[in-house]
Amino acid sequence: MTTATTEKTAAKIDSGPVRKKKTKKFSPWGVVAWIAALGFFFPVFWMVLTSFKQEGDAATSPPTLFFTPTLDQYDAVFNQGIGPAMLNSVFATGLSTIIVLLLGVPAAFALSLRPVRRTQDALFFFMSTKMLPIVAVILPLYVIVSNVGLLDNIWALVILYTAMNLPIAVWMMRSFFLEVPGELLEAASLDGASLWRSVREVILPLVSPGIAATALICVIFAWNEFFFAVNLTAVNAQTMPVYLVGFIAGEGQYWAVLSAAATMAALPVMLCGWFAQNKLVRGLSFGAIK
């Protein structure tokens, strides 16, 4: 008997590390989850589907499931001036995100790895600005923006989106910086690295996935923003969400072209969100939850 057991244990040792099998088993709760997912996703699916229909197929009862797809709606949308709106959105979103990173990374660094005595106060302040109802400042902002001559100018949005995203970005990136083990900085400093060198060669590479996720989340919030855009822009600087306003009552039952416009508006951010999925929670909860 002893020989049998020693043989078995020998075999176990030789086969290398035991890997857990990923059980792709069929579970009834899995089915429920799938149904829920499809249900939640349905409006989005329907939106994309409708965008490929002819108007005749779009607003019907019962709804049309099978049809010949066409790109006519996207054509129409591009001819109806979605181009400028798209460019405005890209400009406002991209530039504001870059500025957010330029301001936010040093701030997050200061609040995490080299804490100052008033760290909690500063964090508190950043968060409180995010909780300020923007409706309370839209009036003076309107007056100020108009006095400075930036009404209907995309730069107003760039500045406002930066202010809107900076708190979340600082919080998120701070939580990533806090994950860097303090010993790494100590080791680098013993090796002879100045602070700047340590940051560049050791910390930034470690934190860069977090910075990427933060950027994606800033892009999501900036792109989707509507309130500032609708009040401070008119024709020249309108962003995608504002462009969609034109489709409310004016277009009547032209649902197909409306869906195409909506899809164009929503798609970039959906893609960003899908890519940043794993870090989304951190951004949403102010970096509190991983």
Add this chain to the structure above:
Amino acid sequence: MTLTADTEADAGQNAMAERVRKIREAQDLGVSRAEGWRRRGPLLPALIFMIVVTQVPFLFTLYYSTLSWNLVRPGSRQFVGLDNYIAVVNDSQFWSVALNTVILIIGVVLVSAFFGLLLALLLDRAFFGRGVVRTLLITPFLVTPVAAALIWKTTILDPTNGILNWLLSLVGVGPVDWIGQFPLTMVMVELIWQWTPFMMLLILAGLQSMPRDQLEAGQVDGAGAFQLFRELTLPHLRRFIELGVVLGAIYLVNTFDAIYMMTQGGPGIASANLPFYIYQRAFLGFDMGQAAAMGVVVVIFTIVIANFALRLIFKSFSGKEEAA
């Protein structure tokens, strides 16, 4: 002999405390001003930017709220002290809208937290295609709110050709003018659809941070699945749910897009919330003074909720996760 031993020990402690005090004094002077500013330096640009862009306008709002100022009547700007606030308090429309706001926030937050909890529980187990399911489920949160509102208003809720009414017609329920008859409720439904993923993600993070060996210990002790959930999982999840509710409430105070796109606050002000109402007064009615006063009231209202939020985030979550 005991007396001398005690006083010796005391003397020893005093000397120690004295040394520590001297060291601390030296430390305070030691961290040079230059070093302090060098550490604060990287923080300053962001800090200054935020103060200028957010606090300064709010000070202006406070100022405007003390003025009687209508953009349509130029030259009529004059200081009226707290008159605007009194008018706001007496404005029955304001209160009705405030009630809408509260109903909206509470309804959306609670229902989406509930559905979020259910979905999070479903997603916590492994099954085929779990990653895809999660991706599908978070999509509503990512869709541009105005686009989503538009799609809901037209393709789903439209009385004649909307999908909802078609589905209901299959079971013989007559066509309903959803947005016309239940404007606030429909806005809430759309918001619940958009916010459930948010709650689900937070609660899922909570579920996944739960130490597994606690559950295993419970199983070995003989607890059934429901008991495990009630006694172990739910208490652990409490602070995540709380965080979701509070953060959701804060984000939802500002909700504007759905109302603008779906109902324009109507009919009348039946589905207007505070931000929308203020927007109407300011940009459609041009009454800056009143709108400013209302804005200040909303801020006070938000500070109350924000207090809970900040306390939760700092207390429960700052630092490392507590030990099992």
Add this chain to the structure above:
Amino acid sequence: MASITYKNASCIYEGSDKLAVNSLNLDIQDGEFVVLVGPSGSGKSTALRMLAGLEEIDEGDIEIGGKNMKGVASKDRDIAMVFQNYALYPNKTVAENMGFALKLRGVSEAERRKKVEEAAKLLDLTEFLDRKPAKLSGGQRQRVAMGRAIVREPQVFCMDEPLSNLDAKLRVQTRTEIAALQRRLGTTTVYVTHDQVEAMTMGDRVAVLRFGELQQFASPADLYDKPANAFVAGFIGSPAMNLMTGPLASNGVKVGEDSTLELTREHLSLLHEAGLKEVTIGIRPEHLELSDNGGINVVIDLVEDLGSETYLYTHASPGVQLVARSFSRQPARLADAVALRQKAEGVVHLFHPETGARLN
């Protein structure tokens, strides 16, 4: 290569009013391997970090090679440190990890590669040079951490419990490797551990710390044979020295209910002169043997047969426990009532019953 001197060095705990290290005085020679040992909270890691510049020197001074280190930044002290968790740079390969310090100093790439390869050969890391730390085992990572320190050819090595994350067998093996390496390189080394076996086998001299204060700084042999106080006596050696406090009798010390441990006349007069009515006695397990004609009456609680020797765990009375070593296989059985006596060549240590200081 340099000598190290701690002069009344102290350091406060962050945010507390207690001293982590209290007036530490150590004189370390150039090329010496010194071990700082003590239980957790003894301040040994803090003392090491003060040397490396990672903690402030709040009071007193630390000199390396005669130069005062107050105000000198870590990066300018020419010290290499091996951390308990290795602190390897995760995004760099083993070769880059080891060559980082040289790169910062502006050493040419060719020169760097040569030095890294030399160190890698010394530590058996040559096949891992292009891997990243995540793909290495614990033992391999530990060697990379050592390699990173060696490549720099610093004046001092600091090691903060480098073996505590390794499994027992690897620990013993690596222990000898580190000691051999240090002897070969001749660099002054300060090594922190909580394991007294490591301290005894690796150090030229060992400093025992407790609650931030130095208890004794001596060679392992001196620590073992002449502990300066009761704490050191009980800390060094495994199983620990038997320590018991008892009142003096006419011919010795009363132990347990009814037994007396005899003391020599010199010891007795020493104690009388000191005016003591009680004393703390220390006897190592290997200096006790089973007696068949009287001694200390004990009852056997546990017999531990290790194969090469047997340890008898006994008690003379509740609260007075004695451990004795025996070389026979079955010297006694559980619950036997036997007698223990001091071996002829055995040594008795006498300590003050209150301060613990050594008396003889």
